Amino acid sequence: xxxxxxxxxxxxxxxxxxxxxxxxxxxxxxxxxxxxxxxxxxxxxxxxxxxxxxxxxxxxxxxxxxxxxxxxxxxxxxxxxxxxxxxxxxxxxxxxxxxxxxxxxxxxxxxxxxxxxxxxxxxxxxxxxxxxxxxxxxxxxxxxxxxxxxxxxxxxxxxxxxxxxxxxxxxxxxxxxxxxxxxxxxxxxxxxxxxxxxxxxxxxxxxxxxxxxxxxxxxxxxxxxxxxxxxxxxxxxxxxxxxxxxxxxxxxxxxxxxxxxxxxxxxxxxxxxxxxxxxxxxxxxxxxxxxxxxxxxxxxxxxxxxxxxxxxxxxxxxxxxxxxxxxxxxxxxxxxxxxxxxxxxxxxxxxxxxxxxxxxxxxxxxxxxxxxxxxxxxxxxxxxxxxxxxxxxxxxxxxxxxxxxxxxxxxxxxxxxxxxxxxxxxxxxxxxxxxxxxxxxxxxxxxxxxxxxxxxxxxxxxxxxxxxxxxxxxxxxxxxxxxxxxxxxxxxxxxxxxxxxxxxxxxxxxxxxxxxxxxxxxxxxxxxxxxxxxxxxxxxxxxxxxxxxxxxxxxxxxxxxxxxxxxxxxxxxxxxxxxxxxxxxxxxxxxxxxxxxxxxxxxxxxxxxxxxxxxxxxxxxxxxxxxxxxxxxxxxxxxxxxxxxxxxxxxxxxxxxxxxxxxxxxxxx
Numbered sequence: 001x002x003x004x005x006x007x008x009x010x011x012x013x014x015x016x017x018x019x020x021x022x023x024x025x026x027x028x029x030x031x032x033x034x035x036x037x038x039x040x041x042x043x044x045x046x047x048x049x050x051x052x053x054x055x056x057x058x059x060x061x062x063x064x065x066x067x068x069x070x071x072x073x074x075x076x077x078x079x080x081x082x083x084x085x086x087x088x089x090x091x092x093x094x095x096x097x098x099x100x101x102x103x104x105x106x107x108x109x110x111x112x113x114x115x116x117x118x119x120x121x122x123x124x125x126x127x128x129x130x131x132x133x134x135x136x137x138x139x140x141x142x143x144x145x146x147x148x149x150x151x152x153x154x155x156x157x158x159x160x161x162x163x164x165x166x167x168x169x170x171x172x173x174x175x176x177x178x179x180x181x182x183x184x185x186x187x188x189x190x191x192x193x194x195x196x197x198x199x200x201x202x203x204x205x206x207x208x209x210x211x212x213x214x215x216x217x218x219x220x221x222x223x224x225x226x227x228x229x230x231x232x233x234x235x236x237x238x239x240x241x242x243x244x245x246x247x248x249x250x251x252x253x254x255x256x257x258x259x260x261x262x263x264x265x266x267x268x269x270x271x272x273x274x275x276x277x278x279x280x281x282x283x284x285x286x287x288x289x290x291x292x293x294x295x296x297x298x299x300x301x302x303x304x305x306x307x308x309x310x311x312x313x314x315x316x317x318x319x320x321x322x323x324x325x326x327x328x329x330x331x332x333x334x335x336x337x338x339x340x341x342x343x344x345x346x347x348x349x350x351x352x353x354x355x356x357x358x359x360x361x362x363x364x365x366x367x368x369x370x371x372x373x374x375x376x377x378x379x380x381x382x383x384x385x386x387x388x389x390x391x392x393x394x395x396x397x398x399x400x401x402x403x404x405x406x407x408x409x410x411x412x413x414x415x416x417x418x419x420x421x422x423x424x425x426x427x428x429x430x431x432x433x434x435x436x437x438x439x440x441x442x443x444x445x446x447x448x449x450x451x452x453x454x455x456x457x458x459x460x461x462x463x464x465x466x467x468x469x470x471x472x473x474x475x476x477x478x479x480x481x482x483x484x485x486x487x488x489x490x491x492x493x494x495x496x497x498x499x500x501x502x503x504x505x506x507x508x509x510x511x512x513x514x515x516x517x518x519x520x521x522x523x524x525x526x527x528x529x530x531x532x533x534x535x536x537x538x539x540x541x542x543x544x545x546x547x548x549x550x551x552x553x554x555x556x557x558x559x560x561x562x563x564x565x566x567x568x569x570x571x572x573x574x575x576x577x578x579x580x581x582x583x584x585x586x587x588x589x590x591x592x593x594x595x596x597x598x599x600x601x602x603x604x605x606x607x608x609x610x611x612x613x614x615x616x617x618x619x620x621x622x623x624x625x626x627x628x629x630x631x632x633x634x635x636x637x638x639x640x641x642x643x644x645x646x647x648x649x650x651x652x653x654x655x656x657x658x659x660x661x662x663x664x665x666x667x668x669x
Contacts (some may be wrong), residue, residue, distance in 0.1 A: 032395055032404055034384045035087050035427055035439060040100050043088060047107035050084045051114050062123045070131045071138055071476065072433055074145070078477045079429075079436055085111055086427035090441050092176075093419040094411055095387050098184070101417065105176045112172040116165045119152035137639045141476050144638065147282055153269065160269050167262050167269075174262075175592040178255045182248045182587050184417055188216040189243055191236055198232035200352050202449065219247045220414040221421075222447045225454075228336040229351060241333035242579065248586035256553075256563045256585055259592055264558040274556040279597035283487045284604065284642055291600050292551055298603060299544045302663050305537035307575050313338045316345070332576045335538060343531040355450025357518050358509065360412065363451055365512035367463055368394070370505045374626035375471060375634070376400055379408070388415065396470050406430070406438040406470040414445035421445070421589070422458050424465035429480030430472040430637075438480060440469040453500070453528055460500040464493030471630055474637040481637050486594075487601035488642035492633060494602075494609035501529055504620050533665035540603070540663045545574060546588070547600040554597040603659075608646060610658035615650060 038046065057077055064073065085108075092104035118124065128146055133139040153164040192214055196204055203226055207215045217223045217240070224244055231237050263275035272278040276288035285291045310330050317338050318328035330338055343349040368379045379394040386393060390413050396405045406428075414420070421443075428439040442462050446455055469481035482489050499505045503525040510519040549570055553563050563585045571578040585591070590599055612633075616625050632648040646654050 032382075032407060033428065033437060033439065034393065034407060035090070035409065035441070037385045037387060038087055038091060038100075038104075040097070040103055043091075043100060043103045043107055046084065047088070047103075047110060051110055054081060054114055054118075058118060058121065058124065061127070062121075064127070067127065067131055070127055071133075071141060074128075075431055075433055075476045075478065079431060079434065081111075082428055082477060086425075086439070090425045090427055091387065093183075093425070094441075094443060096415065096417065098417055105180070108176070109169065109172050112169055113165070116152060116168050119149050120154050120156075120161050120165070121149075122154055125149045125154045137475055137479075140639060140641075141479060144478065151270075151282075156269065164266060164269055167266050171259060171262055174255050174259050178248065178252050178259075178592045179589055181252050181255075182219075182589060183420055185219060185247045185249070186416070187243070187247065188218050189240060190214040191217060191240075195233045195236035196227075196231060198230045199226060200230070203230075203352075219244055219420070221445050222414055225336075226352065228333070229340040231337070234334060234337075237337060238331070238333045238579075242582055245582040245584045245587060248583070250583065250586065252586035253564050253583060256591065259596070260553050260558045260561070260563060263554060263596060274554060274558065276551050276554040276597040277556075279554070283485045283598075283601075285487055285600070288551060288555070288597070291604075292548075294604065295544055295548050295551065295600055298540065298663070299548070301660060302537055302540045302544060303575070305664060306541040309534065309537045310335075310575050313342055316342050330576070332579050332582075335576065339535055339538070343534065347527040347531040347534070349453075349527050349531040351452040351454070354452045355447065357520055357524075358451040358453075358456050359513055359517055360446055360448055360450055362509060362512040362514070362517060363456055363459060364410070364412070366505075366509040367460060369512065370499060370508065370621070371463065371467060372399065373621060374623055375467065375630045376623065376627055377405060377471070387411075404437060406440070408466055408470060409439070409441040411441065411443045412446050413448055418445070419443055422462050424462050424469065424482075426469040426481050429469070429477040429483070430474055431477045431480070432473060433475050436477065438469050438472055440466045440481075442466045453532070457497050457500040461493045461497050464496035467496075468492050468634050471634040472637045473635040474639055479638045483638040484645075485638075485642050486598045487604040488608065488645075489605065490602055491605035491608040491612065491642075494606050495612050497609075498613055499620055501525070501532070502620050536663060536665045541574070543603055545570060546590075547603060549585075550591060550595070550597060550599040553591075606662070607656045607659040608642075608654050610662055611654045611656070612646070612649060613658065 036042075054077075057080070061073060061077065064070070088104045088107050088111075092101050092108060095101050095104070125146070128142060128149065131142055133142050152168075153161050156164065188208075190210065190212075196215060204215070207217065207223075209215055217227065224240065227240055228237055231240075260275075267273070267275040267278040270278055272281075274288060276291070280286060280288055280291060285294070313330050313335070314325060314328045317323075317330065318325045320341065321328065340351060343351075372378050376399045378397050378399050380397065381392060381394050384393045386409070388411065390411070392410045392412075394408045394410070396408055397403065398405055411418075422445065423443050425441045425443070426438065427441055428436065430436060430438040442465075444459060444462065446459070451459065465482060472481040474480045503520065503522050506520040506525060510517050549567055552566055552570070553561055555561075564583060567585045568578050571584070590596075595601070612629075615629070616622055619625075629649060633645055636645055636648075640648070643653070
């Protein structure tokens with residue numbers, strides 16, 4: 001999940017009746033707020049003008065005497081910034097125009113300078129300190145903003161303020177360069193027809209060839225993932241794996257080291273021993289010690305389970321190829337391939353065949369429908385200006401009151417220069433105070449014909465983030481949607497993944513297929529979940545490695561560490577080991593774009609997500625529970641701490657029972 005980083009506090013996706021698609025794709029004539037399509041001049045000239053206007057607004061805020069309306073004035077100011085910077089942020093990632101993307105990135109750098117000045121403004125800080133909250137929401141809003149000012153150095157000396165400002169500006173530029181090196185890598189690898197054996201004809205026919213008749217493959221996930229799962233040629237998979245990990249180029253290793261050092265310097269400015277300690281202080285975990293202990297516990301639990309799974313795969317490989325067990329070691333580039341082979345043999349699960357069950361368009365219609373049913377809403381597709389012809393836009397309404405809730409853009413398919421993963425950008429946040437409605441952009445890179453089970457789960461996950469934004473009904477923009485603690489933000493989306501794995505909602509997907517597609521039945525769901533449970537230990541072991549690596553390079557000895565050396569040493573100690581020459585840290589975008597010293601949050605929030613599922617008591621389409629979840633979690637944004645939100649929904653504190661069952665592959669549903 002990707003978050004718009006407009007504020008310093010964010011420095012740092014069997015039903016008894018068939019759902020009807022009525023209204024989902026209906027055209028609507030009503031006009032609602034949408035994202036303006038900015039051109040190059042809009043961004044270059046507009047950026048300077050808007051930032052100058054923001055500076056003028058700050059001067060007016062400094063002079064205001066009416067502290068009783070301070071929160072409202074601040075909220076209006078936040079919204080004004082979002083109105084321009086929200087569109088700039090998303091266009092920097094998805095615009096087909098490379099020049100526009102570059103100018104948008106430049107604008108974000110200039111905006112970072114402005115926000116640093118703003119949150120180092122002692123006059124504005126004192127306005128907040130002197131403000132009088134009316135209730136608990138105001139109190140939380142005040143505290144959140146005070147923390148933002150303090151985290152940007154409002155209390156520092158003049159010299160340290162300047163130092164911090166320079167660091168924040170450099171971090172923004174380095175993050176952009178790192179992402180750009182991955183996103184805009186146009187390298188194409190050559191493979192012969194023999195090297196593509198095992199891949200379906202539908203995959204091969206979409207590939208381009210060079211003059212020699214060799215197939216050309218790039219680094220888009222719809223090309224890479226099927227190849228790694230299905231290509232029989234082990235050396236070809238090794239080659240692709242090697243190049244894929246290096247797609248950020250060695251430049252990104254130097255950038256990552258620079259980011260590590262700057263973050264360490266920033267922590268030192270604030271008197272913290274490490275960036276990890278500084279970054280976790282306002283999260284659920286509170287400190288790096290708690291995070292490291294959590295990750296150590298998970299590692300101790302999952303490591304022997306992963307080894308058991310790899311031993312099974314090795315034995316399966318030896319039997320399949322009729323080779324000695326000692327010659328059948330599972331390599332990092334072969335886990336997906338042999339895992340897929342094992343699932344086909346033991347669970348009759350073929351990820352490519354699943355695309356006929358989950359056609360891309362039908363999957364979208366189904367997802368809109370089950371979400372509508374669960375949360376009491378409806379989607380109406382509307383024709384609005386979009387940055388690329390395949391982008392869709394939907395107005396979202398409350399089903400009972402017909403109240404307009406917000407707007408959703410879906411940018412579904414890969415293209416050159418586009419953000420390469422799946423993520424949601426909250427462009428505009430909600431504010432009941434000003435009747436402001438949210439807009440979210442969901443970006444994916446899916447196969448146009450159909451999804452496999454993992455991709456469907458990704459779609460549902462990201463849709464969960466979009467709903468967290470659109471169903472937000474917060475008083476203030478600054479507390480809208482996914483502004484919650486970083487180690488809670490994934491929980492709503494991770495919980496929603498269950499709807500992509502359960503018969504009750506899945507059995508309805510075929511109703512949206514045209515032409516007809518097979519219906520998901522209990523036997524298939526059982527096989528899918530058994531297959532997924534089988535690979536859970538490998539997945540969680542890998543996630544633990546990523547999180548521990550993240551914490552390690554942001555520890556107190558960060559200055560003495562080389563990011564590639566740390567990664568090589570850590571991966572070498574795992575059951576799969578390290579492949580010489582690979583450079584995973586150079587393309588691990590989470591490290592530089594909001595999840596630095598925060599990647600642990602994916603597993604931390606998974607504990608919460610799996611526990612929250614218990615409220616449905618096995619009936620995932622219980623709209624009464626869905627409505628209660630909408631009101632207690634999704635609509636609240638960060639108006640309350642995450643621990644209170646969880647208690648409001650579960651009526652108790654969370655526990656980790658379901659999480660460890662999941663890791664151990666014991667959660668059969």
